[in-house]
Amino acid sequence: MATISRDAKSKEPAAKHVKAVIRTRPTADFAANYIKFDSDLKSTHIHIPRGSDGGFINNQQENWDFKFDSILHNASQEKVFDECALGIVKSVMDGYHGTIMAYGQTGAGKTFTMFVEAEFRTGATENYKHRGLIPRAISHIFKEISERPQMAFTARISYLEIYNESIVDLLISSPESAAAAAAAGEFHSDWNLNVVDDKNGMSYVKGLTMQLANNEEEALNLLFEGETNRSIAQHQLNKISTRSRVESTERVISSKLNLVDLAGSERISKTHTQGLSMKEAMYINKSLTFLEQVIIALSDKRRDHIPYRQSKLTNVLRDSLGGNCNTLMIANIWGVKEHIEETISTLRFATRMMCVANTPSVNIQYDPAAMIKKYEKEIRELKQELAMHDSLNNRSHIQYESFGETQRLELSKIVKAYLKDEIDELEIVSLRQVREYFTQFKGLYKTLEQERNDLGAAVKKSNASGIAPAGGLAGDRNLAIDEYSAARMLQDYDRDDCVGETESSGFSVGLAPTNGKDFQFRSNMKKKKFINAGNTGNAKTISTQILHGEDDDDVVYERDINSPSHQMLPALPKTSGNSNTIGHGKKAPVNRADEFENFKRGKGAEMNRILIENKASLKEKKRYAISLSTQITAHKSHIDELKVQIDSRRMTTTNASNSETIIDEEEYTLIDRLKSVKIAYREAVESLKGARGEITYIEKLVVNVRQKLMSEFEAWFEGSFGIGGGGDDNLGGNNGGMEDLMDIGEKFDRLQLEKMSQEDPDSLPFYNARKNTERRMLRVKLIILIKFTINNLKNIQKQQK
Numbered sequence: 001m002a003t004i005s006r007d008a009k010s011k012e013p014a015a016k017h018v019k020a021v022i023r024t025r026p027t028a029d030f031a032a033n034y035i036k037f038d039s040d041l042k043s044t045h046i047h048i049p050r051g052s053d054g055g056f057i058n059n060q061q062e063n064w065d066f067k068f069d070s071i072l073h074n075a076s077q078e079k080v081f082d083e084c085a086l087g088i089v090k091s092v093m094d095g096y097h098g099t100i101m102a103y104g105q106t107g108a109g110k111t112f113t114m115f116v117e118a119e120f121r122t123g124a125t126e127n128y129k130h131r132g133l134i135p136r137a138i139s140h141i142f143k144e145i146s147e148r149p150q151m152a153f154t155a156r157i158s159y160l161e162i163y164n165e166s167i168v169d170l171l172i173s174s175p176e177s178a179a180a181a182a183a184a185g186e187f188h189s190d191w192n193l194n195v196v197d198d199k200n201g202m203s204y205v206k207g208l209t210m211q212l213a214n215n216e217e218e219a220l221n222l223l224f225e226g227e228t229n230r231s232i233a234q235h236q237l238n239k240i241s242t243r244s245r246v247e248s249t250e251r252v253i254s255s256k257l258n259l260v261d262l263a264g265s266e267r268i269s270k271t272h273t274q275g276l277s278m279k280e281a282m283y284i285n286k287s288l289t290f291l292e293q294v295i296i297a298l299s300d301k302r303r304d305h306i307p308y309r310q311s312k313l314t315n316v317l318r319d320s321l322g323g324n325c326n327t328l329m330i331a332n333i334w335g336v337k338e339h340i341e342e343t344i345s346t347l348r349f350a351t352r353m354m355c356v357a358n359t360p361s362v363n364i365q366y367d368p369a370a371m372i373k374k375y376e377k378e379i380r381e382l383k384q385e386l387a388m389h390d391s392l393n394n395r396s397h398i399q400y401e402s403f404g405e406t407q408r409l410e411l412s413k414i415v416k417a418y419l420k421d422e423i424d425e426l427e428i429v430s431l432r433q434v435r436e437y438f439t440q441f442k443g444l445y446k447t448l449e450q451e452r453n454d455l456g457a458a459v460k461k462s463n464a465s466g467i468a469p470a471g472g473l474a475g476d477r478n479l480a481i482d483e484y485s486a487a488r489m490l491q492d493y494d495r496d497d498c499v500g501e502t503e504s505s506g507f508s509v510g511l512a513p514t515n516g517k518d519f520q521f522r523s524n525m526k527k528k529k530f531i532n533a534g535n536t537g538n539a540k541t542i543s544t545q546i547l548h549g550e551d552d553d554d555v556v557y558e559r560d561i562n563s564p565s566h567q568m569l570p571a572l573p574k575t576s577g578n579s580n581t582i583g584h585g586k587k588a589p590v591n592r593a594d595e596f597e598n599f600k601r602g603k604g605a606e607m608n609r610i611l612i613e614n615k616a617s618l619k620e621k622k623r624y625a626i627s628l629s630t631q632i633t634a635h636k637s638h639i640d641e642l643k644v645q646i647d648s649r650r651m652t653t654t655n656a657s658n659s660e661t662i663i664d665e666e667e668y669t670l671i672d673r674l675k676s677v678k679i680a681y682r683e684a685v686e687s688l689k690g691a692r693g694e695i696t697y698i699e700k701l702v703v704n705v706r707q708k709l710m711s712e713f714e715a716w717f718e719g720s721f722g723i724g725g726g727g728d729d730n731l732g733g734n735n736g737g738m739e740d741l742m743d744i745g746e747k748f749d750r751l752q753l754e755k756m757s758q759e760d761p762d763s764l765p766f767y768n769a770r771k772n773t774e775r776r777m778l779r780v781k782l783i784i785l786i787k788f789t790i791n792n793l794k795n796i797q798k799q800q801k
């Protein structure tokens with residue numbers, strides 16, 4: 001990962017090539033005879049003997065060799081994230097833009113890699129541990145934020161899809177209208193957004209919603225909300241999502257992370273198998289062709305025009321391709337024999353991608369208002385530190401603020417008393433006070449000088465006239481002494497060594513030497529003191545939000561598992577009995593609950609297993625959260641107790657006359673203990689936050705899997721027994737199974753929707769989403785965009801040193 005100092009400061013940003021990583025979809029039919037990976041896990045060799053029954057390939061060529069940054073063969077989601085995304089996500093936190101895009105043919109695993117299979121397809125990927133790069137990146141980002149307390153972060157999320165060359169904002173309230181309009185090719189400024197340039201020449205989508213995400217949970221909510229909106233919209237669109245922005249003081253580092261799930265890359269001839277309309281297929285095909293054209297243009301050094309503006313997709317991705325960005329392409333391949341042609345084509349495209357050079361650099365902006373805020377905060381913190389430092393060094397009474405009139409008068413009295421020898425020493429406590437002394441001496445000196453001049457003039461005059469001056473020259477001996485002392489004092493102060501040595505701790509105000517001639521530091525305070533300026537040690541407010549009573553949910557989930565008929569099934573009327581025979585010789589079930597149990601043991605077994613697994617991990621997480629919550633409560637009451645003890649100790653040791661707090665050993669021990677309990681408290685709160693994020697995530701998965709299980713059951717049930725399970729042959733005798741039913745098309749959809757709206761109107765969106773997925777439109781899919789503005793002045797300064 002490049003460092004800030006190197007790229008931001010010392011020289012021009014270094015050019016980097018787009019990285020390409022190959023990921024294979026695990027399959028039992030892997031064409032190992034044709035596809036070989038070298039042991040370096042970077043090179044692949046494809047050999048298709050001419051004349052083999054795989055004559056589907058250009059029969060002039062038998063061998064293909066490719067080299068990539070890495071090949072992830074049958075790799076886990078965790079490994080893919082660690083090897084591909086982690087570096088880029090971290091560099092985003094340091095101010096670099098990052099893009100990760102998944103490319104490959106339909107079914108090769110792009111969505112699996114990027115997302116979490118939120119489209120309710122196969123249950124297996126809905127498991128938490130199978131979550132893809134996007135939720136992992138979000139999680140990592142917020143973890144990094146929590147580990148960088150010296151920086152201020154603002155994370156904003158946006159989520160969009162590109163469909164038929166329309167950009168649809170998935171975080172607006174009515175994405176379905178947007179998608180409908182997009183599908184109809186209509187233009188509407190609210191949802192057909194445009195890509196424009198900002199003042200730095202960077203592209204952005206004008207009008208795109210940027211929602212604030214304060215934590216992982218909120219970011220995931222937006223992600224799921226966008227996914228849900230997309231499902232409701234019933235269209236497979238290009239998506240751009242999550243954008244987080246982090247802002248703070250004098251330097252604002254702004255970076256974004258694009259996570260892109262591209263369309264299936266197969267050629268248009270294949271699209272008919274996907275149930276895709278020709279218009280959609282053409283748009284998608286065009287979109288990817290333009291992407292390819294851009295990549296070709298970028299890899300050709302002689303080309304000076306890059307056709308980014310030909311399509312929304314390339315325009316949105318402009319910065320990521322040949323711009324200021326760390327870009328990685330994950331080329332997903334499905335290494336079975338029948339897809340070898342698509343595999344070669346994907347590998348070719350990924351190789352071309354690697355020829356694209358980018359110039360990533362830290363994105364720094366300056367914000368004067370934020371700078372002032374930062375300085376104010378720093379000053380506040382330094383003052384607190386100083387106060388603490390003073391109190392630990394028996395240096396109370398120190399004032400760092402400007403002196404007011406009353407204080408100046410006081411000081412002037414002290415100076416006069418000193419000059420008149422009424423006091424022997426001046427107590428020096430701060431630089432500001434020393435300056436004030438100087439001002440006083442200077443003032444007195446000037447007054448005396450003026451008086452002396454006046455007197456001299458008067459004496460001269462009186463000598464000339466023989467009249468004594470009013471008051472007489474010798475009449476005010478004190479003033480004369482004052483004048484002398486002041487002059488001597490000023491001389492002494494002009495000497496370098498008079499102010500005092502620097503303290504060993506590095507505190508720069510300095511103490512007067514105890515053997516100083518005129519100024520002696522009076523160390524008459526033996527006890528440790530705190531300035532009464534609030535809690536200088538632990539100034540930060542600690543959040544006390546605690547998770548309680550989460551166990552209730554567990555009870556519900558338990559019931560779900562044990563009694564699905566109560567929790568998971570809509571309250572349909574039961575059918576009349578075992579012996580009812582319907583149109584095609586199928587038996588009506590006794591009731592849906594029994595059939596549901598059968599379904600869970602048979603066709604829905606895998607889904608049910610995942611549901612149970614997810615619930616178990618949800619339960620475990622909740623238990624963990626509750627134990628954290630208990631710890632937090634215990635820490636909190638411990639903190640309160642210690643505070644009470646400290647307060648009462650303080651009451652007994654406070655000197656009422658000067659309102660200083662004197663700390664004795666016992667109070668010190670209490671404060672020390674308080675500090676460690678607060679640390680433990682904060683740690684528990686942080687862990688709880690993390691656990692809550694995971695809980696939310698898993699809860700969503702549980703809901704999704706549960707809905708999926710139920711819907712599959714419904715479909716199976718209707719396919720097997722007819723609507724309502726009572727042999728109602730509404731489908732004209734063609735209700736022979738789920739696959740067949742799907743082919744009936746609109747008639748079936750209409751009947752099913754009617755039925756669902758009667759039984760459970762809330763489930764309509766889910767059914768719509770499911771239908772949408774089952775039709776398997778070819779997609780130009782997901783782009784996730786995470787944008788950061790990071791306040792890390794301290795870091796930058798450190799690194800630049």
Ligand SMILES: Nc1ncnc2c1ncn2[C@@H]1O[C@H](COP(=O)(O)OP(=O)(O)OP(=O)(O)O)[C@@H](O)[C@H]1O
Binds near residue numbers: 121263
């Ligand atoms: N690495 C993997 N491990 C386990 N299952 C996988 C993996 N990759 C893909 N799959 C499974 O293969 C199927 C197709 O994957 P996926 O939907 O992600 O493909 P895709 O490339 O996004 O296709 P499309 O372009 O249609 O969206 C899914 O059922 C998915 O769960």
